[in-house]
Amino acid sequence: MSNPTTSSSWKPLVVNIWRSIFRNPLPSSDLGRASTSFTNFFLHIHPVKVHRHSLKATYTLGLGLIAFFLFFILVVTGILLMFYYVPSTTQAYDRMLDLRGTVAFGIFLRNMHRWSAHGMVAVVFLHMCRVFLTGSYKPPREFNWVLGVLLLLVTLFLSFTGYLLPWDQLAFWAITVGTSIASYAPLVGKEMKFILLGDSTVGQEALLRFYVLHVAVLPAVLSLLVAIHFWRIRKDGGLSRPEEEDALPVPPAEVELVQAPAVVMATSPAAAAAAEPVLQKRNYGIQGLVRGPFTKVGNVPDRSVFAWPNLFMAELVVFLITVAGVLLVSLLFNAPLEEPVNIMHPPNPAKAPWYFLGLQEQVSYSAFWGGVGIPGIEVLLLLLVPYIDRKVAGVGRWFARERLLANFLFLTFVVVNVILIIIGTFFRGPNWEFVSPW
Protein backbone atom coordinates (compact mmCIF):
# COMPACT_ATOMS: atom_id res chain seq x y z
CA MET A 1 0.00 0.00 0.00
CA SER A 2 1.58 3.22 -1.02
CA ASN A 3 1.24 6.24 1.07
CA PRO A 4 -0.65 8.87 -0.90
CA THR A 5 1.33 11.67 0.74
CA THR A 6 4.63 10.20 -0.33
CA SER A 7 3.60 9.60 -3.91
CA SER A 8 2.16 13.08 -4.21
CA SER A 9 5.37 14.56 -2.86
CA TRP A 10 7.37 12.55 -5.38
CA LYS A 11 5.31 13.69 -8.28
CA PRO A 12 6.41 17.35 -8.35
CA LEU A 13 10.04 16.26 -8.24
CA VAL A 14 9.60 13.94 -11.22
CA VAL A 15 7.71 16.62 -13.09
CA ASN A 16 10.40 19.08 -12.19
CA ILE A 17 13.17 16.88 -13.54
CA TRP A 18 11.21 16.05 -16.66
CA ARG A 19 10.43 19.70 -17.33
CA SER A 20 14.05 20.68 -16.75
CA ILE A 21 15.10 18.31 -19.54
CA PHE A 22 12.22 18.84 -21.95
CA ARG A 23 11.38 22.48 -21.59
CA ASN A 24 8.43 22.22 -23.95
CA PRO A 25 5.54 19.83 -23.56
CA LEU A 26 4.44 18.15 -26.77
CA PRO A 27 3.23 21.12 -28.74
CA SER A 28 -0.45 21.65 -29.39
CA SER A 29 -0.27 25.20 -30.70
CA ASP A 30 1.80 26.93 -33.34
CA LEU A 31 3.61 28.78 -30.61
CA GLY A 32 4.48 25.46 -29.05
CA ARG A 33 5.56 24.01 -32.39
CA ALA A 34 7.83 26.96 -32.99
CA SER A 35 9.44 26.87 -29.58
CA THR A 36 9.88 23.09 -29.69
CA SER A 37 11.99 23.46 -32.82
CA PHE A 38 13.73 26.39 -31.24
CA THR A 39 14.65 25.03 -27.83
CA ASN A 40 15.50 21.41 -28.58
CA PHE A 41 19.18 20.86 -29.31
CA PHE A 42 18.57 18.23 -31.96
CA LEU A 43 15.75 20.13 -33.59
CA HIS A 44 17.16 23.64 -33.56
CA ILE A 45 19.32 22.79 -36.56
CA HIS A 46 16.07 22.87 -38.48
CA PRO A 47 14.12 25.97 -39.37
CA VAL A 48 10.94 26.61 -37.41
CA LYS A 49 9.01 26.65 -40.63
CA VAL A 50 9.79 24.92 -43.87
CA HIS A 51 8.48 25.51 -47.35
CA ARG A 52 5.91 23.05 -48.63
CA HIS A 53 7.97 22.56 -51.80
CA SER A 54 10.95 21.33 -49.78
CA LEU A 55 8.85 18.55 -48.31
CA LYS A 56 7.92 17.04 -51.67
CA ALA A 57 9.46 13.60 -51.78
CA THR A 58 9.46 13.72 -55.57
CA TYR A 59 11.58 16.85 -55.52
CA THR A 60 14.46 15.89 -53.21
CA LEU A 61 14.03 12.11 -53.18
CA GLY A 62 15.44 12.48 -49.67
CA LEU A 63 18.90 11.76 -51.05
CA GLY A 64 20.84 14.23 -48.92
CA LEU A 65 19.18 12.89 -45.81
CA ILE A 66 19.80 9.28 -46.80
CA ALA A 67 23.48 10.08 -47.33
CA PHE A 68 23.66 11.68 -43.89
CA PHE A 69 21.87 8.79 -42.20
CA LEU A 70 24.18 6.31 -43.92
CA PHE A 71 27.11 8.28 -42.54
CA PHE A 72 25.49 8.08 -39.12
CA ILE A 73 25.15 4.28 -39.44
CA LEU A 74 28.77 4.13 -40.60
CA VAL A 75 29.99 6.05 -37.56
CA VAL A 76 28.07 3.84 -35.15
CA THR A 77 29.02 0.51 -36.74
CA GLY A 78 32.56 1.77 -37.36
CA ILE A 79 33.13 2.62 -33.72
CA LEU A 80 31.82 -0.80 -32.71
CA LEU A 81 34.13 -2.53 -35.19
CA MET A 82 37.08 -0.58 -33.76
CA PHE A 83 36.70 -2.51 -30.52
CA TYR A 84 37.85 -5.69 -32.26
CA TYR A 85 40.04 -4.47 -35.12
CA VAL A 86 43.86 -4.26 -35.01
CA PRO A 87 45.63 -2.37 -37.81
CA SER A 88 48.48 -4.84 -38.12
CA THR A 89 49.43 -6.87 -41.16
CA THR A 90 49.74 -10.01 -39.05
CA GLN A 91 46.44 -9.56 -37.19
CA ALA A 92 44.04 -7.61 -39.34
CA TYR A 93 42.88 -10.53 -41.47
CA ASP A 94 42.50 -12.80 -38.45
CA ARG A 95 40.32 -10.17 -36.85
CA MET A 96 38.13 -10.25 -39.95
CA LEU A 97 37.75 -14.00 -39.49
CA ASP A 98 36.99 -13.43 -35.80
CA LEU A 99 34.24 -11.01 -36.77
CA ARG A 100 32.82 -13.84 -38.82
CA GLY A 101 33.29 -16.58 -36.32
CA THR A 102 33.39 -15.47 -32.72
CA VAL A 103 32.35 -11.86 -32.21
CA ALA A 104 28.65 -11.57 -31.42
CA PHE A 105 26.93 -9.80 -34.32
CA GLY A 106 30.44 -9.29 -35.79
CA ILE A 107 29.59 -10.36 -39.30
CA PHE A 108 26.37 -8.38 -39.18
CA LEU A 109 28.13 -5.18 -38.11
CA ARG A 110 30.74 -5.63 -40.80
CA ASN A 111 28.01 -6.18 -43.39
CA MET A 112 26.20 -3.04 -42.24
CA HIS A 113 29.42 -1.04 -42.40
CA ARG A 114 30.42 -2.31 -45.82
CA TRP A 115 27.02 -1.96 -47.46
CA SER A 116 26.38 1.45 -45.94
CA ALA A 117 29.75 2.57 -47.30
CA HIS A 118 28.87 1.42 -50.81
CA GLY A 119 25.44 2.96 -50.40
CA MET A 120 26.86 6.26 -49.24
CA VAL A 121 29.10 6.59 -52.29
CA ALA A 122 26.15 5.87 -54.57
CA VAL A 123 23.70 8.11 -52.72
CA VAL A 124 26.09 11.05 -52.45
CA PHE A 125 26.60 10.81 -56.20
CA LEU A 126 22.85 10.59 -56.83
CA HIS A 127 22.33 13.56 -54.51
CA MET A 128 24.75 15.51 -56.68
CA CYS A 129 22.75 14.51 -59.75
CA ARG A 130 19.53 15.69 -58.08
CA VAL A 131 21.04 19.03 -57.18
CA PHE A 132 22.36 19.53 -60.68
CA LEU A 133 19.26 18.40 -62.55
CA THR A 134 17.06 20.73 -60.48
CA GLY A 135 19.46 23.64 -60.97
CA SER A 136 19.91 23.99 -57.24
CA TYR A 137 23.49 25.25 -57.40
CA LYS A 138 22.37 28.62 -58.71
CA PRO A 139 22.87 31.75 -56.58
CA PRO A 140 22.82 31.99 -53.61
CA ARG A 141 23.70 28.32 -53.31
CA GLU A 142 26.95 28.26 -55.32
CA PHE A 143 29.28 27.64 -52.43
CA ASN A 144 27.15 24.87 -50.98
CA TRP A 145 27.57 23.03 -54.28
CA VAL A 146 31.34 23.40 -53.91
CA LEU A 147 31.11 21.98 -50.39
CA GLY A 148 29.06 19.13 -51.83
CA VAL A 149 31.74 18.26 -54.38
CA LEU A 150 34.33 18.27 -51.58
CA LEU A 151 32.04 15.98 -49.58
CA LEU A 152 31.88 13.58 -52.53
CA LEU A 153 35.69 13.50 -52.69
CA VAL A 154 36.05 12.93 -48.94
CA THR A 155 33.43 10.16 -49.15
CA LEU A 156 35.41 8.45 -51.91
CA PHE A 157 38.65 8.82 -49.96
CA LEU A 158 37.00 7.42 -46.83
CA SER A 159 35.80 4.44 -48.82
CA PHE A 160 39.23 3.98 -50.36
CA THR A 161 41.07 4.05 -47.01
CA GLY A 162 38.54 1.65 -45.50
CA TYR A 163 39.07 -0.73 -48.38
CA LEU A 164 42.61 -1.61 -47.25
CA LEU A 165 41.76 -2.45 -43.66
CA PRO A 166 40.59 -6.11 -44.03
CA TRP A 167 44.06 -6.83 -45.46
CA ASP A 168 42.80 -9.34 -47.98
CA GLN A 169 43.90 -9.75 -51.58
CA LEU A 170 41.24 -7.40 -52.88
CA ALA A 171 42.34 -4.72 -50.42
CA PHE A 172 46.04 -5.05 -51.05
CA TRP A 173 45.94 -4.93 -54.83
CA ALA A 174 43.26 -2.28 -55.07
CA ILE A 175 45.39 0.00 -52.89
CA THR A 176 48.56 -0.90 -54.78
CA VAL A 177 46.88 0.16 -58.00
CA GLY A 178 45.15 3.18 -56.46
CA THR A 179 48.25 4.69 -54.89
CA SER A 180 50.23 4.10 -58.07
CA ILE A 181 47.66 6.18 -59.90
CA ALA A 182 48.33 8.97 -57.40
CA SER A 183 52.04 8.76 -58.19
CA TYR A 184 51.36 9.88 -61.76
CA ALA A 185 50.36 13.34 -60.56
CA PRO A 186 52.89 15.85 -61.86
CA LEU A 187 55.66 17.06 -59.52
CA VAL A 188 54.20 15.88 -56.23
CA GLY A 189 52.92 12.45 -57.31
CA LYS A 190 55.85 10.30 -56.12
CA GLU A 191 56.14 12.18 -52.83
CA MET A 192 52.40 11.96 -52.29
CA LYS A 193 52.45 8.20 -52.76
CA PHE A 194 55.38 7.82 -50.38
CA ILE A 195 53.75 9.95 -47.69
CA LEU A 196 50.43 8.16 -48.13
CA LEU A 197 52.00 4.70 -47.85
CA GLY A 198 54.77 5.60 -45.40
CA ASP A 199 56.97 3.30 -47.46
CA SER A 200 57.68 2.50 -51.08
CA THR A 201 55.17 -0.36 -51.19
CA VAL A 202 51.91 -1.19 -49.45
CA GLY A 203 52.77 -2.70 -46.07
CA GLN A 204 52.43 -2.23 -42.33
CA GLU A 205 53.04 1.53 -42.50
CA ALA A 206 50.39 1.95 -45.16
CA LEU A 207 47.89 -0.07 -43.13
CA LEU A 208 48.46 2.07 -40.06
CA ARG A 209 48.25 5.31 -42.01
CA PHE A 210 45.08 4.32 -43.80
CA TYR A 211 43.59 3.27 -40.48
CA VAL A 212 44.28 6.63 -38.85
CA LEU A 213 42.93 8.45 -41.88
CA HIS A 214 39.87 6.22 -41.97
CA VAL A 215 38.84 6.34 -38.31
CA ALA A 216 40.01 9.80 -37.23
CA VAL A 217 41.13 12.31 -39.82
CA LEU A 218 38.63 11.85 -42.61
CA PRO A 219 35.51 11.40 -40.45
CA ALA A 220 36.42 14.63 -38.65
CA VAL A 221 36.84 16.45 -41.95
CA LEU A 222 33.60 14.99 -43.27
CA SER A 223 31.68 15.96 -40.12
CA LEU A 224 32.92 19.52 -40.31
CA LEU A 225 32.02 19.81 -43.98
CA VAL A 226 28.59 18.28 -43.36
CA ALA A 227 27.98 20.79 -40.57
CA ILE A 228 28.85 23.71 -42.86
CA HIS A 229 26.81 22.14 -45.68
CA PHE A 230 23.70 21.95 -43.45
CA TRP A 231 24.26 25.37 -41.93
CA ARG A 232 24.45 26.92 -45.36
CA ILE A 233 21.16 25.33 -46.41
CA ARG A 234 19.55 27.42 -43.65
CA LYS A 235 21.50 30.55 -44.46
CA ASP A 236 20.79 30.22 -48.18
CA GLY A 237 17.06 30.24 -47.49
CA GLY A 238 16.24 26.56 -47.34
CA LEU A 239 16.14 24.18 -50.27
CA SER A 240 15.88 25.58 -53.76
CA ARG A 241 12.42 26.05 -55.18
CA PRO A 242 10.96 27.71 -58.24
CA GLU A 243 10.27 31.40 -57.75
CA GLU A 244 6.69 30.99 -58.86
CA GLU A 245 6.14 28.74 -55.83
CA ASP A 246 6.18 31.82 -53.62
CA ALA A 247 3.59 33.55 -55.75
CA LEU A 248 1.09 30.73 -55.53
CA PRO A 249 -2.04 31.51 -53.52
CA VAL A 250 -1.52 30.94 -49.87
CA PRO A 251 -3.72 28.18 -48.50
CA PRO A 252 -6.48 29.48 -46.22
CA ALA A 253 -4.94 30.77 -43.04
CA GLU A 254 -5.02 28.16 -40.38
CA VAL A 255 -6.53 30.17 -37.59
CA GLU A 256 -4.91 29.24 -34.37
CA LEU A 257 -7.36 28.18 -31.67
CA VAL A 258 -6.12 27.82 -28.17
CA GLN A 259 -7.80 27.33 -24.83
CA ALA A 260 -7.91 30.33 -22.61
CA PRO A 261 -5.40 29.94 -19.82
CA ALA A 262 -6.85 28.05 -16.90
CA VAL A 263 -5.78 30.74 -14.45
CA VAL A 264 -7.99 33.23 -16.16
CA MET A 265 -10.94 30.87 -16.04
CA ALA A 266 -10.52 30.24 -12.35
CA THR A 267 -10.14 33.81 -11.23
CA SER A 268 -12.57 35.64 -13.38
CA PRO A 269 -16.11 34.39 -13.90
CA ALA A 270 -16.48 36.81 -16.79
CA ALA A 271 -13.64 35.11 -18.58
CA ALA A 272 -15.04 31.73 -17.69
CA ALA A 273 -18.24 32.74 -19.43
CA ALA A 274 -16.19 33.41 -22.51
CA ALA A 275 -14.44 30.10 -22.13
CA GLU A 276 -14.96 29.40 -25.79
CA PRO A 277 -11.74 28.89 -27.66
CA VAL A 278 -10.22 32.33 -28.15
CA LEU A 279 -7.98 33.68 -30.83
CA GLN A 280 -4.55 34.10 -29.41
CA LYS A 281 -2.74 37.12 -30.65
CA ARG A 282 0.57 36.07 -32.02
CA ASN A 283 3.14 37.67 -29.81
CA TYR A 284 6.31 35.91 -30.81
CA GLY A 285 8.87 36.32 -33.53
CA ILE A 286 12.21 35.11 -34.62
CA GLN A 287 15.06 36.54 -32.64
CA GLY A 288 17.82 38.29 -34.47
CA LEU A 289 18.20 40.10 -37.68
CA VAL A 290 16.69 38.28 -40.60
CA ARG A 291 17.92 39.43 -43.95
CA GLY A 292 17.77 38.09 -47.43
CA PRO A 293 16.09 34.94 -48.68
CA PHE A 294 15.27 33.34 -45.35
CA THR A 295 12.19 31.41 -44.62
CA LYS A 296 10.06 34.02 -42.99
CA VAL A 297 7.81 33.35 -40.10
CA GLY A 298 4.44 34.90 -39.70
CA ASN A 299 4.82 38.37 -41.06
CA VAL A 300 4.46 37.60 -44.75
CA PRO A 301 2.05 35.35 -46.56
CA ASP A 302 4.09 32.29 -47.39
CA ARG A 303 3.61 28.69 -48.23
CA SER A 304 5.57 27.28 -45.38
CA VAL A 305 4.46 24.89 -42.70
CA PHE A 306 5.81 24.21 -39.26
CA ALA A 307 8.80 21.92 -39.11
CA TRP A 308 7.16 20.15 -36.20
CA PRO A 309 5.71 17.77 -37.17
CA ASN A 310 5.85 18.05 -40.97
CA LEU A 311 9.62 18.07 -41.51
CA PHE A 312 10.47 15.87 -38.55
CA MET A 313 8.05 13.15 -39.57
CA ALA A 314 9.46 13.22 -43.10
CA GLU A 315 12.99 12.89 -41.72
CA LEU A 316 11.98 10.10 -39.40
CA VAL A 317 10.45 8.19 -42.30
CA VAL A 318 13.60 8.61 -44.40
CA PHE A 319 15.71 7.49 -41.45
CA LEU A 320 13.61 4.40 -40.88
CA ILE A 321 13.65 3.48 -44.56
CA THR A 322 17.44 3.90 -44.65
CA VAL A 323 18.02 1.78 -41.57
CA ALA A 324 15.56 -0.85 -42.76
CA GLY A 325 17.29 -1.00 -46.15
CA VAL A 326 20.74 -1.42 -44.62
CA LEU A 327 19.51 -4.06 -42.18
CA LEU A 328 17.79 -6.00 -44.93
CA VAL A 329 20.78 -5.96 -47.28
CA SER A 330 23.09 -6.89 -44.39
CA LEU A 331 20.91 -9.85 -43.51
CA LEU A 332 20.79 -11.10 -47.07
CA PHE A 333 24.35 -10.51 -48.28
CA ASN A 334 27.69 -10.95 -46.59
CA ALA A 335 30.46 -8.44 -47.15
CA PRO A 336 33.11 -10.02 -49.36
CA LEU A 337 36.36 -11.22 -47.83
CA GLU A 338 38.96 -12.73 -50.10
CA GLU A 339 42.10 -14.70 -49.37
CA PRO A 340 44.64 -13.10 -47.03
CA VAL A 341 47.24 -10.88 -48.70
CA ASN A 342 49.66 -12.84 -50.83
CA ILE A 343 52.23 -10.56 -52.37
CA MET A 344 53.40 -13.30 -54.74
CA HIS A 345 50.04 -13.78 -56.39
CA PRO A 346 48.16 -10.77 -57.56
CA PRO A 347 44.62 -11.79 -58.47
CA ASN A 348 44.08 -11.63 -62.17
CA PRO A 349 42.43 -9.30 -62.94
CA ALA A 350 43.08 -7.12 -59.88
CA LYS A 351 40.08 -4.86 -59.59
CA ALA A 352 39.46 -1.73 -57.55
CA PRO A 353 36.11 -1.22 -55.76
CA TRP A 354 33.25 -0.70 -58.20
CA TYR A 355 33.14 3.08 -57.90
CA PHE A 356 36.78 3.24 -59.00
CA LEU A 357 36.42 0.75 -61.85
CA GLY A 358 35.55 3.53 -64.28
CA LEU A 359 38.80 5.16 -63.25
CA GLN A 360 40.65 1.86 -63.60
CA GLU A 361 39.18 1.40 -67.07
CA GLN A 362 40.43 4.85 -68.05
CA VAL A 363 43.79 4.03 -66.51
CA SER A 364 44.13 0.99 -68.75
CA TYR A 365 44.40 3.36 -71.72
CA SER A 366 46.73 5.90 -70.18
CA ALA A 367 47.86 6.05 -66.59
CA PHE A 368 48.37 9.80 -66.52
CA TRP A 369 45.32 10.91 -68.48
CA GLY A 370 43.02 8.21 -67.17
CA GLY A 371 44.09 8.41 -63.55
CA VAL A 372 45.09 12.02 -63.02
CA GLY A 373 44.45 14.25 -66.03
CA ILE A 374 40.83 13.51 -66.86
CA PRO A 375 39.63 13.00 -63.25
CA GLY A 376 41.41 16.22 -62.28
CA ILE A 377 39.66 18.14 -65.05
CA GLU A 378 36.33 16.56 -64.13
CA VAL A 379 36.65 17.57 -60.48
CA LEU A 380 37.76 21.08 -61.45
CA LEU A 381 34.77 21.46 -63.77
CA LEU A 382 32.42 20.16 -61.09
CA LEU A 383 33.81 22.67 -58.60
CA LEU A 384 33.39 25.49 -61.11
CA VAL A 385 29.89 24.53 -62.28
CA PRO A 386 28.03 27.25 -60.33
CA TYR A 387 30.50 29.90 -61.46
CA ILE A 388 30.35 28.92 -65.13
CA ASP A 389 26.58 28.50 -65.40
CA ARG A 390 25.12 31.60 -63.81
CA LYS A 391 21.83 31.92 -65.68
CA VAL A 392 19.08 32.03 -63.07
CA ALA A 393 16.33 30.19 -64.86
CA GLY A 394 14.69 26.87 -64.29
CA VAL A 395 15.76 26.64 -60.68
CA GLY A 396 13.82 24.23 -58.52
CA ARG A 397 12.37 22.02 -61.23
CA TRP A 398 13.61 18.69 -62.52
CA PHE A 399 14.86 18.81 -66.12
CA ALA A 400 13.79 22.42 -66.64
CA ARG A 401 13.58 23.32 -70.34
CA GLU A 402 15.70 26.40 -69.77
CA ARG A 403 18.55 24.19 -68.60
CA LEU A 404 18.51 21.74 -71.48
CA LEU A 405 22.15 22.23 -72.45
CA ALA A 406 23.54 22.13 -68.91
CA ASN A 407 21.52 19.04 -68.04
CA PHE A 408 22.52 17.37 -71.29
CA LEU A 409 26.23 17.96 -70.62
CA PHE A 410 25.93 16.75 -67.04
CA LEU A 411 24.01 13.64 -68.02
CA THR A 412 26.63 12.89 -70.65
CA PHE A 413 29.27 13.04 -67.92
CA VAL A 414 27.19 10.73 -65.73
CA VAL A 415 26.41 8.24 -68.49
CA VAL A 416 30.01 8.06 -69.72
CA ASN A 417 31.24 7.33 -66.20
CA VAL A 418 28.53 4.75 -65.58
CA ILE A 419 29.39 3.01 -68.86
CA LEU A 420 33.08 2.98 -67.93
CA ILE A 421 32.20 1.44 -64.56
CA ILE A 422 30.02 -1.19 -66.24
CA ILE A 423 32.79 -2.08 -68.69
CA GLY A 424 35.34 -2.25 -65.87
CA THR A 425 33.05 -4.39 -63.73
CA PHE A 426 31.60 -6.89 -66.18
CA PHE A 427 33.61 -6.79 -69.38
CA ARG A 428 37.18 -7.06 -68.13
CA GLY A 429 38.81 -10.39 -67.48
CA PRO A 430 42.36 -11.64 -66.86
CA ASN A 431 45.08 -9.23 -68.01
CA TRP A 432 42.30 -6.64 -68.32
CA GLU A 433 41.29 -8.15 -71.62
CA PHE A 434 37.83 -7.69 -73.00
CA VAL A 435 35.58 -10.56 -72.01
CA SER A 436 31.88 -11.12 -72.44
CA PRO A 437 29.96 -11.68 -69.23
CA TRP A 438 27.60 -14.07 -71.02
Place this chain on the structure above:
Amino acid sequence: MKTPVKPALEESGDAMTRRRLLSWLSGFGLFGSLIITAFSNLIFIKPRATYGQPNRFSIGRPDDFPSGARVSLDERRVCIVRDGDKIAAISTTCTHLGCIVAVSETGFSCPCHGSRYDQDGNVTGGPAPRALPWFQITLAPNGEIEVDKDTEIEAGNYLRV
Protein backbone atom coordinates in the same frame (compact mmCIF):
# COMPACT_ATOMS: atom_id res chain seq x y z
CA MET B 1 42.60 82.96 -36.55
CA LYS B 2 42.48 79.33 -37.30
CA THR B 3 45.31 76.98 -36.53
CA PRO B 4 46.17 74.97 -39.65
CA VAL B 5 45.09 71.42 -39.16
CA LYS B 6 47.67 68.81 -39.99
CA PRO B 7 46.08 66.17 -42.20
CA ALA B 8 45.83 62.86 -40.40
CA LEU B 9 48.21 60.33 -41.81
CA GLU B 10 45.55 57.63 -41.99
CA GLU B 11 43.68 59.63 -44.52
CA SER B 12 46.48 59.89 -47.03
CA GLY B 13 46.07 56.57 -48.78
CA ASP B 14 49.56 55.25 -49.37
CA ALA B 15 51.36 56.48 -46.30
CA MET B 16 52.64 53.76 -44.00
CA THR B 17 51.30 54.54 -40.60
CA ARG B 18 52.44 52.74 -37.51
CA ARG B 19 49.04 51.06 -37.28
CA ARG B 20 49.17 49.82 -40.84
CA LEU B 21 52.73 48.59 -40.47
CA LEU B 22 51.82 46.63 -37.35
CA SER B 23 48.77 45.17 -39.03
CA TRP B 24 50.86 44.03 -41.97
CA LEU B 25 53.54 42.54 -39.75
CA SER B 26 51.10 40.66 -37.55
CA GLY B 27 49.24 39.49 -40.63
CA PHE B 28 52.45 38.16 -42.11
CA GLY B 29 53.33 36.61 -38.79
CA LEU B 30 50.04 34.78 -38.46
CA PHE B 31 49.94 33.65 -42.07
CA GLY B 32 53.61 32.67 -41.93
CA SER B 33 53.18 30.56 -38.84
CA LEU B 34 50.24 28.87 -40.52
CA ILE B 35 52.43 27.91 -43.46
CA ILE B 36 55.23 26.78 -41.16
CA THR B 37 52.77 24.64 -39.23
CA ALA B 38 51.49 23.06 -42.43
CA PHE B 39 55.02 22.33 -43.62
CA SER B 40 56.07 20.93 -40.25
CA ASN B 41 53.18 18.54 -40.40
CA LEU B 42 54.17 17.48 -43.88
CA ILE B 43 57.74 16.87 -42.74
CA PHE B 44 56.43 14.99 -39.74
CA ILE B 45 54.29 12.54 -41.71
CA LYS B 46 57.01 11.82 -44.26
CA PRO B 47 58.86 8.92 -42.67
CA ARG B 48 62.63 9.22 -42.30
CA ALA B 49 63.06 5.51 -41.81
CA THR B 50 60.94 2.82 -43.37
CA TYR B 51 60.27 -0.51 -41.79
CA GLY B 52 59.58 -2.58 -44.91
CA GLN B 53 61.88 -4.36 -47.33
CA PRO B 54 65.40 -2.92 -47.63
CA ASN B 55 66.39 -1.80 -51.09
CA ARG B 56 69.86 -3.48 -50.93
CA PHE B 57 69.84 -7.16 -50.30
CA SER B 58 71.75 -10.28 -51.21
CA ILE B 59 70.06 -13.11 -53.07
CA GLY B 60 72.50 -15.99 -52.62
CA ARG B 61 75.39 -17.39 -54.65
CA PRO B 62 75.49 -17.37 -58.46
CA ASP B 63 75.33 -21.17 -58.46
CA ASP B 64 71.78 -20.94 -57.09
CA PHE B 65 70.72 -19.74 -60.50
CA PRO B 66 71.44 -22.21 -63.31
CA SER B 67 71.94 -20.94 -66.83
CA GLY B 68 68.71 -20.02 -68.55
CA ALA B 69 66.97 -19.45 -65.23
CA ARG B 70 64.44 -16.69 -64.90
CA VAL B 71 63.63 -16.68 -61.20
CA SER B 72 61.11 -14.17 -59.99
CA LEU B 73 61.67 -13.19 -56.35
CA ASP B 74 58.22 -11.76 -55.77
CA GLU B 75 58.82 -10.57 -52.25
CA ARG B 76 61.84 -8.59 -53.46
CA ARG B 77 59.94 -7.58 -56.58
CA VAL B 78 62.86 -8.50 -58.80
CA CYS B 79 63.53 -11.20 -61.39
CA ILE B 80 66.97 -12.78 -61.56
CA VAL B 81 67.91 -13.65 -65.13
CA ARG B 82 70.89 -15.88 -65.88
CA ASP B 83 72.15 -16.56 -69.34
CA GLY B 84 75.38 -18.55 -69.40
CA ASP B 85 77.81 -16.63 -67.21
CA LYS B 86 75.82 -13.46 -67.46
CA ILE B 87 73.43 -12.49 -64.66
CA ALA B 88 71.07 -9.56 -64.19
CA ALA B 89 68.22 -8.31 -61.98
CA ILE B 90 65.12 -6.93 -63.68
CA SER B 91 62.38 -5.20 -61.75
CA THR B 92 59.05 -7.04 -61.63
CA THR B 93 57.12 -3.97 -60.52
CA CYS B 94 54.94 -2.99 -63.45
CA THR B 95 55.83 0.51 -64.58
CA HIS B 96 52.16 1.18 -65.16
CA LEU B 97 50.58 0.90 -61.72
CA GLY B 98 52.89 -1.12 -59.55
CA CYS B 99 51.44 -4.60 -59.79
CA ILE B 100 53.88 -7.50 -59.80
CA VAL B 101 54.37 -8.76 -63.33
CA ALA B 102 54.40 -12.48 -63.93
CA VAL B 103 57.18 -14.24 -65.85
CA SER B 104 55.67 -15.51 -69.08
CA GLU B 105 57.04 -17.37 -72.09
CA THR B 106 57.57 -14.20 -74.06
CA GLY B 107 58.89 -12.15 -71.15
CA PHE B 108 56.70 -10.54 -68.54
CA SER B 109 52.98 -9.83 -68.36
CA CYS B 110 51.02 -7.78 -65.86
CA PRO B 111 47.79 -9.18 -64.40
CA CYS B 112 46.32 -5.80 -63.55
CA HIS B 113 45.96 -3.89 -66.80
CA GLY B 114 47.48 -6.24 -69.34
CA SER B 115 50.88 -4.64 -69.92
CA ARG B 116 53.32 -6.96 -71.69
CA TYR B 117 57.11 -6.86 -71.78
CA ASP B 118 59.71 -8.87 -73.68
CA GLN B 119 62.53 -10.90 -72.09
CA ASP B 120 64.60 -7.75 -71.50
CA GLY B 121 61.69 -5.83 -70.02
CA ASN B 122 60.90 -3.68 -73.07
CA VAL B 123 57.24 -2.84 -73.49
CA THR B 124 55.51 -4.88 -76.18
CA GLY B 125 51.90 -4.08 -75.37
CA GLY B 126 49.42 -2.65 -72.92
CA PRO B 127 49.42 0.67 -71.11
CA ALA B 128 52.90 0.49 -69.53
CA PRO B 129 54.68 3.79 -70.17
CA ARG B 130 58.28 2.51 -70.05
CA ALA B 131 60.42 -0.59 -69.85
CA LEU B 132 61.06 -2.52 -66.65
CA PRO B 133 64.22 -1.10 -65.05
CA TRP B 134 67.36 -3.16 -64.53
CA PHE B 135 69.02 -2.92 -61.14
CA GLN B 136 72.68 -2.69 -60.20
CA ILE B 137 73.97 -6.13 -59.32
CA THR B 138 77.36 -6.81 -57.74
CA LEU B 139 79.32 -9.71 -56.35
CA ALA B 140 79.92 -9.19 -52.64
CA PRO B 141 83.28 -10.30 -51.06
CA ASN B 142 81.56 -13.29 -49.49
CA GLY B 143 80.61 -14.56 -52.94
CA GLU B 144 76.94 -13.65 -52.77
CA ILE B 145 75.08 -11.57 -55.29
CA GLU B 146 73.89 -8.22 -54.06
CA VAL B 147 71.03 -6.32 -55.69
CA ASP B 148 70.72 -2.57 -55.23
CA LYS B 149 67.24 -1.40 -56.16
CA ASP B 150 68.18 2.22 -55.61
CA THR B 151 70.50 2.17 -58.60
CA GLU B 152 69.01 1.57 -62.04
CA ILE B 153 71.34 0.57 -64.84
CA GLU B 154 70.93 0.39 -68.58
CA ALA B 155 69.18 -2.67 -69.95
CA GLY B 156 71.61 -5.29 -71.26
CA ASN B 157 74.32 -4.63 -68.67
CA TYR B 158 74.93 -8.09 -67.29
CA LEU B 159 77.26 -9.05 -64.49
CA ARG B 160 79.71 -11.77 -65.54
CA VAL B 161 80.22 -14.46 -62.95
